[in-house]
Amino acid sequence: FQNQQENPHNKHITPSNRQDTADEARRLQTACNGDFVFTTALYEQIQTEVAEMGNNLNANNGDRGRFYGGILRLAAHDFMDFDRNAAAGEEGGSDGCLIFTEEDNIGLEATWVGEGVSPMPAIQVLYESIYEPMGMSRADYWVAIANAVVKVASPNQVLDLPFRYGRNTSEDCSFAIGRQPKANGCSDVEEVFINRMGVTWRDATALMGGHTLGAGSASGHVGIWDNTRAGSAQFNNDFYDEMLNRSWRPVLDEDGNAHDWTWSTPNNNNFPFLMLHTDICLYFDIPEDGSADCCTDISGNCRGGTQNNQCPTAEDIRPESFQAVEDFRGNNNNNNRNTDG
Ligand code: HEM
Incomplete structure (x- = not known):
């Protein structure tokens, strides 16, 4: 559920092809003249950061669950507004864009800006200070941190999902208003x-x-x-x-x-x-x-x-x-x- 453009960087990273991916990323980086490439090292750096932030939060009072849950829900709401039947350019999906004021997105802005639990890590600040300047799309970042949550919160941290990068961020997704699910049935x-x-x-x-x-x-x-x-x-x-x-x-x-x-x-x-x-x-x-x-x-x-x-x-x-x-x-x-x- 992503607005994938034709992009030479679109590639699955799986635990087994990590090294190949890293090598290819370096090759692509050269080939693309310095364009941003989502290397394995960056992906693992994000996993480490999420683990550290989570470990700093109290699990027994629910703060750690809220932190992990908020991130996973952020990525889920991003993909749940995908509509394969929408007009071209209005499909939505994992494009790093949510209308935070929409009723069904309530609470997600707090996750992004770092409010709610204490100390709530401000992942928006992290993204904007480190990853955005190097060219990583917000759309990719939201999926990468959600994958990181799944891994670090899984038993023995073994659940390492494949990762595809190369999503573009949308700055306007008003076309997707009303697509989030209600909880009626x-x-x-x-x-x-x-x-x-x-x-x-x-x-x-x-x-x-x-x-x-x-x-x-x-x-x-x-x-x-x-x-x-x-x-x-x-x-x-x-x-x-x-x-x-x-x-x-x-x-x-x-x-x-x-x-x-x-x-x-x-x-x-x-x-x-x-x-x-x-x-x-x-x-x-x-x-x-x-x-x-x-x-x-x-x-x-x-x-x-x-x-x-x-x-x-x-x-x-x-x-x-x-x-x-x-x-x-x-x-x-x-x-x-x-x-x-
Ligand atoms: C029919 C589909 C869905 C509905 C109606 C739904 C609805 C909700 C609602 C009402 C909440 C409570 C929000 C709050 O009060 O803060 C919630 C939380 C949550 N949802 Fe869903 N959801 C759906 C699908 C999903 C999917 C597909 C995922 C993940 C893959 C997901 C992950 C979460 C998580 C992790 C939370 C906890 C957030 C937190 O701790 O802040 N949801 N959902």
């Missing part, structure tokens, strides 16, 4: 991921696993997807395990409509556990009109009321995302059920 997932981005339900389910990091707050969707604050700084398959291993019940708004899902105990409401409709619907068949009155597992504690109806699965209506959740979960099938939840 799987119609949003379908519109953004399947129709506009052109990926499969399985891919969409994999991407949604990003919610294992960080927390919701400013948007009014409040809580963590993982079961501990420290866990929300670790990139693993907890998102899927949590979805299947808890008794998620609707959180009602003042009109009695289901706003989100939680399994939090009442005394944990200061910072609840959270799933969005757009998460739960990947595995369960829930209504989009906010009228959900079911619980994802009535053998756990659904905390009474009409929510003791078992939510049907989405196996028949969205078999691909249903199967993907099954495939992406850990090996600890249902053995960590919290009997209090």
Whole structure:
């Protein structure tokens, strides 16, 4: 999801071709007469910086998870406004451009400028003082720092994603206003991921696993997807395990409509556990009109009321995302059920 132009520098860097890539980058650098080349050394420097900034933050109070989560969400919002059917030049995608004042982008400016957690690293300052002057596009930088987060937050830091560089930054992306997903249900997932981005339900389910990091707050969707604050700084398959291993019940708004899902105990409401409709619907068949009155597992504690109806699965209506959740979960099938939840 990137506005790739014909660019000799477009190239995948994978852990196995790193050295080749570095060599080729040097060759290209000469060939391109000093044009910027995203070398492996730079890519690894960014990984090191992200790791250092993350390590300086407290994991147990959620700051580290918010820092990592904010960066991943920044890159995700950049790619989620991609529309393969848009007019030429208005496709959007990973172009380093977001309208921060758009409602669905709330909180992302704070991530970029360095507000929120303390001490919140100002990645914008880092980019503008070091990487922008050497010619790195903001579009590439956002993807590189998100890849770095995935790596440094993954178990034993082994998840080293391939990286393609050569994106151009857009200074105006007003054409993409309104393309970010709402959290109403799987119609949003379908519109953004399947129709506009052109990926499969399985891919969409994999991407949604990003919610294992960080927390919701400013948007009014409040809580963590993982079961501990420290866990929300670790990139693993907890998102899927949590979805299947808890008794998620609707959180009602003042009109009695289901706003989100939680399994939090009442005394944990200061910072609840959270799933969005757009998460739960990947595995369960829930209504989009906010009228959900079911619980994802009535053998756990659904905390009474009409929510003791078992939510049907989405196996028949969205078999691909249903199967993907099954495939992406850990090996600890249902053995960590919290009997209090
Ligand atoms: C249907 C698609 C999606 C919807 C509706 C959605 C919605 C949301 C919402 C409402 C929040 C809370 C924001 C706040 O209050 O600060 C959030 C946070 C987050 N989202 Fe998504 N999201 C979607 C897809 C994704 C994808 C594909 C990724 C990553 C690949 C992602 C990564 C994150 C992360 C890491 C956070 C936590 C941010 C933080 O800690 O500051 N989201 N999302």
